[in-house]
Amino acid sequence: MTDPARVPVVxxxxxxxxxxxxxxxxxxxxxxxIHEAAVAALADSGADGLAQRIDSVxxxxxxSWAYDDLPALLAARLGAAAVRTHTSxxxxxxxxxxxxxxxxxIATGAAGVxxxxxxxxxxxxxxxxxxxTDPATLGWTTxxxxxxxxxxxxxxxxxxxxxxxxxxxxxxxxxxxxxxxELGHSRDESLAWSAQLYAAFSEIAGRNPAAWNPDLRTAEDxxxxxxxxxxxxxxxxxxxxxxxxVDQAAAVVVTSLATARELGVAEDRIVYVWGGAGATxxxxxxxxxxxxxxxxLADALARTLExxxxxxxxxxxxxxYSCFPVVxxxxxxxxxxxxxxxxxxxxxxxxxxxxxxxxxxHSFVAVTRRLRTDAEIALVHGxxxxxxxxxxxxxAAAPHTRGYVGDPEPRVLTATAPEFAADYTGEVEIHTAxxxxxxxxxxxxxxxxxTTPDGRRVSGYTDAAGAAVLAGGPDLAGRTVHVVDRGGxxxxxxxxxxxxxxxxxx
Numbered sequence: 064m065t066d067p068a069r070v071p072v073v074x075x076x077x078x079x080x081x082x083x084x085x086x087x088x089x090x091x092x093x094x095x096x097i098h099e100a101a102v103a104a105l106a107d108s109g110a111d112g113l114a115q116r117i118d119s120v121x122x123x124x125x126x127s128w129a130y131d132d133l134p135a136l137l138a139a140r141l142g143a144a145a146v147r148t149h150t151s152x153x154x155x156x157x158x159x160x161x162x163x164x165x166x167x168x169i170a171t172g173a174a175g176v177x178x179x180x181x182x183x184x185x186x187x188x189x190x191x192x193x194x195x196t197d198p199a200t201l202g203w204t205t206x207x208x209x210x211x212x213x214x215x216x217x218x219x220x221x222x223x224x225x226x227x228x229x230x231x232x233x234x235x236x237x238x239x240x241x242x243x244x245e246l247g248h249s250r251d252e253s254l255a256w257s258a259q260l261y262a263a264f265s266e267i268a269g270r271n272p273a274a275w276n277p278d279l280r281t282a283e284d285x286x287x288x289x290x291x292x293x294x295x296x297x298x299x300x301x302x303x304x305x306x307x308x309v310d311q312a313a314a315v316v317v318t319s320l321a322t323a324r325e326l327g328v329a330e331d332r333i334v335y336v337w338g339g340a341g342a343t344x345x346x347x348x349x350x351x352x353x354x355x356x357x358x359x360l361a362d363a364l365a366r367t368l369e370x371x372x373x374x375x376x377x378x379x380x381x382x383x384y385s386c387f388p389v390v391x392x393x394x395x396x397x398x399x400x401x402x403x404x405x406x407x408x409x410x411x412x413x414x415x416x417x418x419x420x421x422x423x424x425h426s427f428v429a430v431t432r433r434l435r436t437d438a439e440i441a442l443v444h445g446x447x448x449x450x451x452x453x454x455x456x457x458x459a460a461a462p463h464t465r466g467y468v469g470d471p472e473p474r475v476l477t478a479t480a481p482e483f484a485a486d487y488t489g490e491v492e493i494h495t496a497x498x499x500x501x502x503x504x505x506x507x508x509x510x511x512x513x514t515t516p517d518g519r520r521v522s523g524y525t526d527a528a529g530a531a532v533l534a535g536g537p538d539l540a541g542r543t544v545h546v547v548d549r550g551g552x553x554x555x556x557x558x559x560x561x562x563x564x565x566x567x568x569x
Contacts (some may be wrong), residue, residue, distance in 0.1 A: 065466035066319035071166035073334040073458065074110065074323050076428040077103025080311035080416070082186060084276035088310065090187035090196075092132060092203040093125045096312035096455035097182040104178070104314035105141075110326035110531040113316065115418040116176040122150045123157045123163060123181030126419040127188045128203065129211040136204065137180060143372060147174075149419070153217065154447030155384055158423035159339065159454035161472040165317050166456075170467035175322060181421025182312025189308050219449075220347035222483065225551040227524030228510055232304060234348060234449045235387035236296045236497040238537070241354035242389055242396070244495075244540035253537055254298045255559060257388035258282040260405065261413055264385065267408025273425060275309045275416030294500040297534045301327060305386040305417030311423040315431075319449075320462070334434045338469015339442075339456035340366035342476060348449050349522055350478035354495045354512065358476055360446075361397050367455045370468045373440065375399055380433060380441035382426045386410040390446050408433050414478050420447075427458070434460045484519035488547045490558060491521050500532035506530035511553060513546065523553040532557060 077100045082088030105113050120134035120143070130136065134148035145337050151157040161179055168174035188210070199208050218229040228234050243253035262282040268274040285302045286294070292300045318326075323333055342359035344351055351358070368374065375398040383391035383406035391406045409415050409429040412422060423445040430441045440459045446452070454473065469491075491513030501507035510528035513521045524544075525533060532555055533539065547554040 067324065067461070068319050069170045069172065070320040070462055070466045071169035071336040072318055072320050072323050073315055073336060073427070073431050074328045074332060075104040075108030075316035076314070076431045077101065077107055078273045078425050078428040079103065079311065080275055087186060087190060090191055090198060090201055091184055091310060092198065093128050093182045093184045093312065094130070094136055094204055096184060096310060097180045097314065098137060099179055100182060100312040101137060101141060101178060102316040104316050108316055108328050109332060110328050113326060114143050117141065117145050117175040117178050119147045119165070119174045120145045121161050121177060121179045121551055123161065123421045123424060124151050124153055125181070125183060125222065126153065126211060128185045128198070129184040129207050129209050131206050136206065152489065153420060154452050155386065155422060156341065156445035156452040157420055157456045158427065158445035159443060159445030159456045160260055160341055160473070161426060162315065162317070162336065163454065163456050163469050166338055166467050166469060167471045169317060169319050176316070176317055176318040176387050178314060179424065180314045181418070181424045182497045183418040183421065184310045186308045186310045187417065202516055211313065220349070220524070222349045226349065226382055226510065226522040227508065227551065228348065231386065231449065233295050233499055233510060235389055236282065236299055237495045237512060238354050238388070239298065239389040240448060240497055240536040240540055241407045242392060242493040243537035245355040248537055250298050250536050250538050254286055256392070256402065257303050258285040260388060260391060261285050261411060263405040264407050264411030265414045267407055268414035271410045271415055271429065273311060274410050274414060275306060275311060276414045280414065287454045290379040293502070293504065296499045297497050297536050302413055303388055305412035307417045309416035309418050311416050311418040311425070311430050313421060315424065315427050316550060331435060335462045336467065337371050337457040337459055337463045338467050339454060340470045341452070341454035341473035343452050343473045344450070344476050346448060346451050347480045349512070349520065350480045350481040352481070352526055357393050357397070357450045357453065359451070360393055362474055362476065363453040363455050364397055366470060367442070367457060370470060371457045371463065373457065378440055378442050379438040380408055380430055381406040382408055382430055382441065382443045384423060384444050384446035386446065390450070394444055422423045430458055434458060446521045469519060481514065481518050484515050484521050486548050486550065487515060487521050489515065490543050491515055493539050493542050493544060496539055497535040498530040498535055506534045509533035509555065511546070511555060513544070521548060523548055523551040525553045525555050529553060529555040
């Protein structure tokens with residue numbers, strides 16, 4: 064039998080929102096929200112004196128306000144003599160990766176009681192900026208305070224910048240296009256699946272008290288493009304994009320089974336962390352061979368299931384990262400689940416809210432609550448970068464026979480893309496393509512990744528005329544076009560009789 068002192072368990076969770084979509088609250092600093100969530104998580108455990116036992120505080124990096132050491136500030140507020148503090152880099156996979164790391168530390172005796180937190184006040188910061196108010200004048204922490212420094216390299220590699228593929232709203236639709244093509248879905252079929260999935264997320268968000276936008280949206284609402292749901296980048300209208308302008312925070316308390324019992328935590332409050340696995344692909348999307356799958360996600364899932372002795376059918380809950388529909392779709396496909404699967408108990412980034420790096424921390428809160436009541440085994444997924452960083456973790460209502468079985472260190476995958484063809488002129492087969500729309504409702508700039516007849520890769524952006532062609536996305540993938548590449552700026556001409564899609568109205 065596994066030593067209870069080496070079995071990691073979640074004993075307390077808490078999350079919250081301040082205000083909601085369409086009804087902003089007074090501005091609140093991220094640290095204040097995180098402190099409130101931490102207090103709620105400690106109280107949720109039902110154990111007295113738990114704060115004083117905390118020896119590790121981990122924070123998912125806050126992107127809306129800068130802190131030198133947010134975990135130390137939080138520990139001081141809680142009266143915890145935390146001997147170790149850590150703040151992650153940027154990335155939505157970090158809540159899963161950090162929970163796995165903490166569980167490993169509990170299992171090896173390197174940590175006793177750990178607090179994992181995250182939160183954002185992007186709604187407050189945005190509102191203050193619009194009125195010309197410096198949040199520091201409202202009493203926010205100046206340690207150092209202000210918006211965090213921005214690294215231009217976070218936009219993407221030199222090759223991605225050359226091709227104009229420098230924002231999530233431009234990049235994720237490229238993966239959607241190729242996945243849809245490989246599944247045999249047209250642009251309309253791709254959009255229909257996305258809308259069905261997100262309508263289900265909206266219903267879940269409506270039942271989550273921490274959701275930023277709990278108003279129910281139907282599939283018809285999501286597909287209806289108009290002034291309040293404009294097309295952003297095909298085939299994603301606004302309601303299929305993450306909502307980062309939120310004020311939300313979450314906290315999770317992790318300790319050993321032995322400590323939980325010592326502190327008197329009720330058995331029905333305890334959720335077991337079996338462990339998981341992570342994988343990383345090249346940060347440069349153009350260094351990857353295929354846009355129709357995620358090698359990192361496939362690797363993380365395979366290792367997680369292998370280590371936990373599970374099959375996909377054993378999972379009562381699957382909770383996916385959902386910044387854009389292609390991410391939960393890939394999770395469904397890689398697990399071999401039915402297409403009608405709804406992989407969330409949290410509510411998704413569009414409706415629950417997308418608090419930048421810490422969304423998956425809210426997933427752990429929602430999953431823990433379900434495992435305490437009516438579920439047995441859950442898999443939680445975190446995604447970072449441009450499908451770059453993947454981490455999955457299994458939690459359960461009962462312990463694994465071997466205790467913690469995870470592998471917290473990510474596997475690094477190598478570049479596999481074809482040779483790059485710069486300033487190429489000639490025919491290419493479209494591997495993937497999309498178009499970004501202007502505020503006027505018309506395609507404004509297109510993006511193309513293609514393959515030359517000799518197997519090299521071409522990538523770049525187009526003008527509005529090219530964008531009108533590439534807006535077809537999945538309907539064009541696999542077709543041939545003639546391109547002229549001048550430093551990443553492409554002129555694209557159809558070479559086979561493919562109808563140009565009708566423009567989506569504003």
